[in-house]
Amino acid sequence: MKQIHRPLRLCFLSHRHLSTLAAPVFAEYADRVEIEVVDAHFQPALLAARAREKSGEVDAFVSAGSNAALLRQSVALPVATIDINGYDILLALRQARAHGVAGVGVVTYGETIEPLERVKELLNVEVMQRAYATPEQARDRVAELNGAGCQVIVGPSLVVEAARAIGLRGVLAYSQASVRAGLENGIEMARVARLESARSQQVSAVLHSLQEAVLAVDATHRIVAVNSAMQAVLGAPAAALHGRDLRDVAPELALGETLQGLPDEPGLVLQFAGRDWLAVRTPLREADRITAAVLALYDARRIAEADASLRSRRKGRRMPAARHRFHDLLGQSPSFRQAVRAARRYAVTELGVLITGESGTGKELLAQAMHNASPRANGPFLALNCSALPESLLESELFGYEEGAFTGSRRGGKPGLFETAHRGTVFLDEIGDMPLPLQTRLLRVLQEREVTRLGGHAPIPVDVRIVAATHQPLEAMVAERRFRGDLYYRLNLLRLWVPPLRERTGDIETLAIAALHRRLAQLQCGHDPRAIVQRLLPRLQAHGWPGNVRELENVCDRIAVLHAQAPSVEAVSLQDLLYDCPELAPAQPPMAARAVDDAATLRAVLAQWDGHRGRAAQALGISRATLWRKMRALGLG
Incomplete structure (x- = not known):
């Protein structure tokens, strides 16, 4: 919000004698500064100053003598002093001599005027000096000079008042020139103070906007600044903390x-x-x-969360988070539901899981569902197929590398899978295909919970849960020394077996409907997937599905493409369907070789499959090359 400009404001605190002298000077500054005059000294003056400082009514004070000294010790705002100089003293002494007196007393605050002692013989008048620190001392010094024969007393307002109280003549030891000098100093102090206040407000706004807890102390350990976050940590408001010794408030800090x-x-x-x-x-x-010190406290939990977020963001574009949850897993067969129940139990633990089962059974879906039901659900889920990459590339993907680790390495290096998945889950598919040297490094990650990048030396702590999957018989591979036994037992803490689709034929209908629904929607086809599946269900359930759910989804994609171009489900011919999806053809025993030695049989089989030699060869139980040779021999080429 834009601040409204206001003129500088001074408070002139003095006895009435000085205020009367300064009144004509104030008019000269009317267009430069607002001046409030307060006639008071010592305690009343201090109370008035504190009240104005608290209300923010002034930018600086102007005062003289003991008043100025007291204010400088007691208020935070700047105090400009009207000083008594040699010229002022000479004018006052000249005025005193005009009264025809023989002795003049000079009483000043704090200390006497040393130069005056050296020149008083030249003034043709006897001058005696005294100094005071309190009002009582001022009155005592005036009485003392009176006893010494001084008939005129020169000094500030308090001294003039004391002299006149006992019948002496008092001469004010200030000039209007001194008042002008004091006002000029006050204006400059007020200007600087306002600039400093604006800067302080900006710094305070920044300080309080920080989430970190921050405080500052001066050289004596006194708290001079504390933001809102630190106030919450210390359990006290700023007003109760400012000025206190930090060692008393919180010795640990x-x-x-x-x-x-x-x-x-x-x-x-x-x-x-x-x-x-x-x-x-x-x-x-x-x-x-060193004049001060600053302490900033960063919440370790937020640092850990930011670290996890940064790691995830670095890898997030290439490795999406887990999308599947337990309610996405379709199937009601007893063997599959048992696997799901076990996965739910395993999800809430931090132990590693080894998922076994044939390819295409949905092992990664179960891994994603466990991650999303685990305490690490807000962390990253990163998957890597260990059989899809050569050893050197697999190593850099898993463990990362430093800049210059190898030719072509990225500038600045790259974090590996374990670093990026910090506080999340790593899914290692086809773990049985991991090369033995990398198995050793993986074992160290599991044991030490730290990873060292390629070309690096410093271990980096990581907090990941590892879920591995394989279709291979790891126990047999351990016996054959093709897989490390110690790694196997580290991975196989919790074991989860996923049944093949041929053992859960009751789920084929549900899975096929879901797969067809997704693909038909993508093809913008309005056919009812249930009607399609009901028509084909006996054929779907009769197939052995060696490729499991993945093969079923593949077949359903082809079925969807065929139906998307037909006006209705009934319009799709069985012949076209079996041509696109030979998996749905009834299983037939292969014809004996002698049964295909005549041209008529070959023509009949080829006609059945619309001339498609591959499908005809499959139906005959021979290879395409054998079929081609028989066709040439019988003159059907």
């Missing part, structure tokens, strides 16, 4: 070593208020001298 200039310990972790914090302590210097 003391900044003594920082104020002494000792080097800070990087990555310092503190326990305070029941939580872990990363502490950063910074000294503030002015002219090579």
